[in-house]
Amino acid sequence: MHGLHKRLLFHVLTCLVQNALGGKIIDGDKAPENSMLYMVSLQNIRGHVCGGFLISEYFVVSAAHCDHVNPTRVVLGTHNLKAENTMRYIEKKCKPPSYENVGTGNDIMLLKLSSAVQLNERVQLIQLPKTEISMKDGEKCSVAGWGMTETGGAIVDDLRVVDVSVINLEDCKKTWQNLPANVLCAGGYDTKKGFCQGDSGGPLVCNRMAVGIVSFNRNYNCTYPNVPNVYTDISKYLPWINKILEEKNC
Structure with a gap:
């Protein structure tokens, strides 16, 4: 019975977290134009489906579960998705071999772009931690x-x-x-x-x-x-x- 309970709980959690796709910020503000120049929109034929961020001229980081909606391109260099922007097609998607679904973790994906992104006043990289870190409560x-x-x-x-x-x-x-x-x-x-x-x-x-x-x-x-x-x-x-x-x- 204990095993059945665990399987049911895992199924419910998996169903819930798979609803995390789409992209919404609650109780936030419009981002200043000169900020967060690393932000990336992952898109498929219908438009924006997930977020991401630029860590090198060739690679964007996103969530592995975003692959379920088949993003084919990324948009950079704009805060307004209808404005002029930089676009690159996704050449390759890299996920940890241990990734199964969002409920089991390892929810990370690197996207290799079709060509290098030119860094400029509209497109910049964001730093990652250099070593394993422990976040402070309330940070x-x-x-x-x-x-x-x-x-x-x-x-x-x-x-x-x-x-x-x-x-x-x-x-x-x-x-x-x-x-x-x-x-x-x-x-x-x-x-x-x-x-x-x-x-x-x-x-x-x-x-x-x-x-x-x-x-x-x-x-x-x-x-x-x-x-x-x-x-x-x-x-x-x-x-x-x-x-x-x-x-x-x-």
């Missing part, structure tokens, strides 16, 4: 993305950003009860601030460094139940990331 960070700003609202074209605080991982585990390994928690807990269905693949930025990747929240509720937002902990994947960047392949 102030930010998350950004494109999309709806309330449950059932309309999609917006302008990049939006919101401040969130890091939540103690043990407290996060107690509220979720069944978290995958190698995650961070921030926002969406006793607050209306955070990400909603989406911004999947976007960065959790602390001290001008990308430390997390938007992975999942709970269902389509943008008024935030008492569970934290969950991010992939980038610092746990640095050897894998650095090997791909060095070889320009996976």
Whole structure:
């Protein structure tokens, strides 16, 4: 009976977190034009589907579960998705061999671009941690993305950003009860601030460094139940990331 309970709980969690696609920032503000020049929109034939961020001239980081909606190109160099921008096709998608689905973790993906991106006043890189890090409880960070700003609202074209605080991982585990390994928690807990269905693949930025990747929240509720937002902990994947960047392949 215990095994059945665990399987049912895992199934429910998986169904809930798979609703994290789309891209919404709740209780945020329009991002200043000269900020977050590393932000990337992953798109398919219907348009924006996930967020991402540029870490080298050839590679964008996003969430592995974003591959489920088949992004084929990335858009950079703009906060408004209808404005003039830089576009690159996705040449290759690199996911950890252990990735199965968002509920089991390892929710990280590197996208190799069809050609190098020219860095300029509109397109810049964001730093990653250099070693494995431990985030401080209550540390102030930010998350950004494109999309709806309330449950059932309309999609917006302008990049939006919101401040969130890091939540103690043990407290996060107690509220979720069944978290995958190698995650961070921030926002969406006793607050209306955070990400909603989406911004999947976007960065959790602390001290001008990308430390997390938007992975999942709970269902389509943008008024935030008492569970934290969950991010992939980038610092746990640095050897894998650095090997791909060095070889320009996976």
